[in-house]
Amino acid sequence: MADYDLAIIGGGLNGVSIARDAAGRGLRVILLEQGDLAAGASSASPRLIHGDLASLERRHFLRVRTALAERDIWLRIAPHLVRPMRFAIPAHSDERPDWQLRSWLLLYDRLASRSGLPASATVDVTHHPIGNALKRPFGTAFEYSDCVVDDSRLVVLTAVDAAARGAVIRTGARCTRAERGKEWRLVTIDRGFRQAITARAIVNASGAWTSSVAEMVLRVPPPKVAAEQMDQIVVRRLFDSDNIYVFQNSDGRLIFASPYERDFTLIGTASHAFKGDPAIVAMAAGDVAYLCDAANRYFRERIETVDVVRTLSGANVVRNAASGRDGAMTLDHGRGKAPLLTVFGGDVTTSRLRAEQAVTKLTPFYPMSPRWTATAPLPGGDFAWDRFDNEVEEVRERWRFLGEEEARRLVGAYGTNAKEILGDAKERGDLGPAFGPELTGAEVRYLMQQEWARFPDDVLWRRSKLGLTMPPADREALAAFMAAAM
Ligand SMILES: Cc1cc2nc3c(=O)[nH]c(=O)nc-3n(C[C@H](O)[C@H](O)[C@H](O)COP(=O)(O)OP(=O)(O)OC[C@H]3O[C@@H](n4cnc5c(N)ncnc54)[C@H](O)[C@@H]3O)c2cc1C
Numbered sequence: 429m430a431d432y433d434l435a436i437i438g439g440g441l442n443g444v445s446i447a448r449d450a451a452g453r454g455l456r457v458i459l460l461e462q463g464d465l466a467a468g469a470s471s472a473s474p475r476l477i478h479g480d481l482a483s484l485e486r487r488h489f490l491r492v493r494t495a496l497a498e499r500d501i502w503l504r505i506a507p508h509l510v511r512p513m514r515f516a517i518p519a520h521s522d523e524r525p526d527w528q529l530r531s532w533l534l535l536y537d538r539l540a541s542r543s544g545l546p547a548s549a550t551v552d553v554t555h556h557p558i559g560n561a562l563k564r565p566f567g568t569a570f571e572y573s574d575c576v577v578d579d580s581r582l583v584v585l586t587a588v589d590a591a592a593r594g595a596v597i598r599t600g601a602r603c604t605r606a607e608r609g610k611e612w613r614l615v616t617i618d619r620g621f622r623q624a625i626t627a628r629a630i631v632n633a634s635g636a637w638t639s640s641v642a643e644m645v646l647r648v649p650p651p652k653v654a655a656e657q658m659d660q661i662v663v664r665r666l667f668d669s670d671n672i673y674v675f676q677n678s679d680g681r682l683i684f685a686s687p688y689e690r691d692f693t694l695i696g697t698a699s700h701a702f703k704g705d706p707a708i709v710a711m712a713a714g715d716v717a718y719l720c721d722a723a724n725r726y727f728r729e730r731i732e733t734v735d736v737v738r739t740l741s742g743a744n745v746v747r748n749a750a751s752g753r754d755g756a757m758t759l760d761h762g763r764g765k766a767p768l769l770t771v772f773g774g775d776v777t778t779s780r781l782r783a784e785q786a787v788t789k790l791t792p793f794y795p796m797s798p799r800w801t802a803t804a805p806l807p808g809g810d811f812a813w814d815r816f817d818n819e820v821e822e823v824r825e826r827w828r829f830l831g832e833e834e835a836r837r838l839v840g841a842y843g844t845n846a847k848e849i850l851g852d853a854k855e856r857g858d859l860g861p862a863f864g865p866e867l868t869g870a871e872v873r874y875l876m877q878q879e880w881a882r883f884p885d886d887v888l889w890r891r892s893k894l895g896l897t898m899p900p901a902d903r904e905a906l907a908a909f910m911a912a913a914m
Contacts, residue, residue: 430611432458432596433794435627437603437641439463440470441583442771443633445783447597448590452804453787453796457595458625459587460616462602464886466583468635468706469773471890472658472742474684474696477502477510477575477777479540481674482682482698484532489539495777496540499575502780503543505805507813508843509585510577512545513686516558516671518566518726524676526568533572544814545573561667563728576672576686579776580890581841584879585806592807599880606630606646611766629767629790636706636743638772651758651770653745655703659711660696661719662688662738662896666727675726683722689893690833692737695719702743711739737896744773757782759789767793808843819844829856834866841892849874863906864898872906876913884910 434450436443439461447459461467479496502510519526533548553559553569587597601618612630616623634641639650665687667673672686681697688694697719702709716739720731747756756774761767769789774782784799811819816839823835827850830838838846849871853859860869867887875881875891884907888895898906 430626430628432456432625432627434458434629434631434790435460435603435606435612435614435625436631436633437645438468438631438633438635438637439465439583439587439597439599440468440633440635441466441579441586441776441779442635442774442782442786443631444583444586444590444597445779446631446633446771446786447595448586448593449780449783449787449799449801450790450796451590451593451595452800453798455787455790455794455796457590458627459590459595459597460601460603460614460618461597461599464599464882464890465587465597465880466580466890468637469658469742469744470583470635470776471580472660472709472740473579473776474658474660475576475579475686475694475776476684477577479536479574480775480777481532481536484536484539492536493539494781495775496536496543498777498781499540500543501802502577502777503575503813505780505801505803506577506582506585506809507805507811507816508809508819508840509582509806510575510813511816511840512573512575512813514546514571514671515574515674516551516569516571516669517674517676518553518558518562518569520566520676526570529570533570536572540573543573548572557669558671558673560669561727561729563724563726571671574672577776578840581892582776582806584891585808588807588879589804597880600882603641603645608646608648608766608768610764627766629769629793631786632768632770635773636702636709636745638745638770642770646768648760648768651747651772653747653772654701655706655743655745656699656773657702657709657741657743658696658699659715659719660694660740661711661716661736662692662694662740663723663731663735664693664737665691666693666723666729666731673726675722677722677725683719685723685727689896690837692896694740695723696740697722706743709741709743711741747772757786757789761793806843808845810844816840823847823850826850827853829853837866837892848878861905861909863902863909864894867892867894867898867902867906869909872909873913876910882910882914883907 433455436459451457479492537547605615607613643650675683757771
C-alpha cells in the first residue's frame with residue numbers, strides 16, 4: 429500500500445486548501461513545501477476577498493455571484509482573518525461615468541444580497557472623512573462593501589487545520605523527482621535529508637513553478653501557461669479613514685490603496701507578464717515609481733520612491749488568457765498511470781471552492797466523505813464575524829496589560845486561540861522576552877510549535893507583519909531566541 433493517498437507539491441494557498449479538504453474527507457495526505465508556507469504568491473496577493481468589480485464590468489455575472497457567496501463563507505469560517513471594509517471610488521468626470529459606476533454597484537449589491545454587509549452608497553466627500561486625504565476636491569465618491577484578508581495567515585491556519593485532520597505538512601521539503609507507475613514514488617530533500625515516499629496521486633500546486641515541476645520533477649509534458657506578476661508597495665499611512673480607495677488611473681488601470689497594519693498604507697494595481705526565476709520575483713524600479721506617481725495624483729500627502737518601506741511581489745501562472753485568474757485545473761490519469769492533478773493560480777476568494785472541486789475530481793479513485801469545508805471554521809474562527817470587537821474586549825478584560833491595538837492584532841491573527849499564547853499571564857513580563865514593541869517569547873514559541881515557524885522571516889513577514897516595526901537589534905535577538913528554541 430502507498431504511504432499516502434495524496435502528495436501535494438506546494439504550500440501556497442492552493443496546496444494547503446487541497447490538503448485541508450482532502451484530509452477532512454478521510455484521505456491520507458502529505459504536503460511538501462520547499463521553503464516556508466506562503467513563501468510564494470500567497471503572501472503577496474492584494475488581500476481582497478471580493479466579488480471583483482472588474483469581473484462585473486466584463487459581465488461575468490456568475491463568476492461574481494460565486495465569489496460573493498464565497499466571501500460570505502469566509503466571513504463565517506474565518507471571522508478573525510477576514511474583515512469587512514468599505515471601499516471608496518472617488519468619482520472622476522474624465523473616466524467611467526457616474527451613472528455607470530452607480531449601476532454596477534447596485535448590481536453588485538443585488539448579487540450579494542444576503543451578505544449582511546452595508547449596501548453601496550453615494551457619498552458627498554466634501555463632508556466625509558473619505559475626502560480628508562484626497563488631493564483635489566472630489567465632489568462625490570461611491571462606497572461599497574467587500575472584505576480584506578490576511579493572506580499568509582490564511583495559508584498557515586488552513587495548514588494548521590489540515591494537520592489537525594491528519595495531513596502531514598512538511599516545510600523545507602523540496603520534491604526533486606517523482607516516478608510514475610500505478611503509484612507515484614517521490615524523492616524529496618527534506619531539511620537536507622533525502623527521503624523517498626509513495627503516493628497514490630499527486631497534486632501539482634506549485635504556483636509559478638508549475639511548468640518546471642511538471643517538466644523536471646514529474647517528467648510530464650509541461651502545461652501551456654502564462655506567468656504573471658503582481659506588485660504592491662508599503663508606505664507610511666497616507667490616510668486616517670478606514671476605507672480602501674480604488675482609483676481609476678489615467679492609463680485606465682485600477683489602483684487600490686488600503687490601510688495596512690495600522691500605521692501603513694498598501695498600494696497596488698493589476699498584474700503584468702512575468703519572466704524569470706519565481707524564486708526571485710522583484711519589483712522593477714519603474715513599477716515602484718509608477719505606483720508612487722499614481723498615489724500622488726490623488727492623495728494630499730506626497731510620496732517618493734525613498735518613502736517605500738517594503739515592496740511585495742508575487743508571480744503565479746494562468747492557464748490561458750481567457751480563463752483569467754479563475755484557477756483552472758487538469759486531471760491526467762489512465763490505465764497503469766497514477767493520477768496527476770495540476771492546479772493553476774486562481775484568486776484568494778475562490779480558493780476554498782477550488783480546493784473542494786479539485787478533491788472532488790479525485791472521487792473516482794478513492795472512497796471519500798462528502799464536501800465539508802464551507803461550514804467548518806478555521807482554527808480560532810469559532811465566533812460570529814460581527815462579534816470581532818466583543819472578542820477583543822473579552823481578551824482585554826482578561827489580560828488587562830494588553831493595549832487595544834495589541835489585543836486587536838492578537839484576535840485578528842489567532843481568533844479564540846489567542847488565549848493559548850496568553851495563558852495565565854498576569855503581566856507582560858510573564859510572556860517572556862520582548863522583540864520590538866509587540867512580539868513576545870510566548871508568541872514566538874507558539875508559532876514554532878504550532879505553525880511551523882523556523883526562522884525570523886517566517887514570524888515577521890508570514891505569520892505576522894511585525895517585521896515592519898521591528899528594530900534590527902531586536903531582530904537579531906529574535907534570531908538567537910529561535911535558534912536556541914529549535
Ligand atoms: C498576477 C496575479 C495576480 C493576482 N491577483 C489576485 C487578486 O487580485 N486577488 C486575489 O485574491 N488573488 C490574486 N492572485 C492569486 C494569489 O495571489 C495566488 O495566486 C494564490 O494565493 C494561490 O497561490 P498558489 O498556491 O497557486 O501559489 P504559491 O503561493 O506561489 O505557492 C506555490 C508554492 O509551491 C512551492 N514549490 C514550488 N516548487 C516546489 C517543489 N519542487 N517542492 C516543494 N514545493 C515547491 C513554492 O515554494 C510555493 O510556496 C493573483 C495571482 C497572480 C499570479
